[in-house]
Amino acid sequence: LGGGPALSSHVxxxxxxxxxxxxxxxxxxxxxxxxxxxxxxxIAAGLAHARSLVTVPSRTxxxxxxxxEEGFPLCGLLGGVRALAGSGVHLMxxxxxxDTGTPRYSVPVAQQLVAAGMPVxxxxxxxxxxxxxDRLRGENR
Numbered sequence: 450l451g452g453g454p455a456l457s458s459h460v461x462x463x464x465x466x467x468x469x470x471x472x473x474x475x476x477x478x479x480x481x482x483x484x485x486x487x488x489x490x491x492i493a494a495g496l497a498h499a500r501s502l503v504t505v506p507s508r509t510x511x512x513x514x515x516x517x518e519e520g521f522p523l524c525g526l527l528g529g530v531r532a533l534a535g536s537g538v539h540l541m542x543x544x545x546x547x548d549t550g551t552p553r554y555s556v557p558v559a560q561q562l563v564a565a566g567m568p569v570x571x572x573x574x575x576x577x578x579x580x581x582x583d584r585l586r587g588e589n590r
Contacts, residue, residue, distance in 0.1 A: 463490065463491060463492065463494060463495040466491070466494070467491075467494050467495055467498045469498075490515070490516075490518055490519060490520045491519070491520060491521050492513065492515055492517070492519050492526050492529075493519065493521060493525035493526040493528070493529045494521075495513070496511070496513070496526070496529035496530065496532075496533060497529060499511045499533070500529070500532065500533055500536075500538075503533075503536070503538060506533075506536040506537035506538045507537045507538075509537075509538045509539065510538075510539045510540075510541065510581060511533060511538055511539070511540050511541070512540075512541045512542075512543055512577070512581070513540070513541070513542050513543065513567070514543045514545065515542070515543075515544070515545060515554070516544070516545040516553055516554045516555060517542065517544070517554045517555040517558040517559050517562065517569075518554075518555050518558070519558060523558065523561065526558075526562070527561060527562070527565045530562055530565040530566055530567045531565050531566055533566075533567075534565065534566030534567065535566070540566060540567040540568070541567070541568055541569075541570075541577075541580065541581075542559060542562050542563075542567045542568065542569035542570070543569075543570065543571075543572055543577055544559065544569060544570065544571040544572075546571060546573075550573065552571035554569075554571070
């Protein structure tokens with residue numbers, strides 16, 4: 450996504466802290482493979498950081514790749530999703546896949562995220578790129 454000429458991309462990793470990787474967006478696998486995080490997961494903090502970067506909500510897509518095992522109160526995560534969705538930001542929750550491509554994520558949390566305004570799916574990188582392309586063309590499949 451970072452290679453598109455009409456797109457401005459930010460890459461954020463998180464554990465209990467938000468880690469800004471935008472400067473390395475040209476080679477996405479590299480920073481993700483080199484990154485060593487441990488501890489809990491604070492997805493809500495990542496969403497708050499993403500929200501601070503939004504300038505035109507209707508032209509913004511936030512993709513969260515996660516197992517959705519939020520390590521902090523779930524109300525913060527759901528509130529962050531509602532705030533972004535309510536502002537007009539397009540959201541996508543992409544469930545984590547294991548080494549065999551099998552989805553590994555918290556289904557109950559994912560269901561609550563869907564209800565809060567973030568579609569969640571288990572997608573391969575190619576399927577995610579197609580989904581993003583559909584949204585950019587205004588298709589809502």
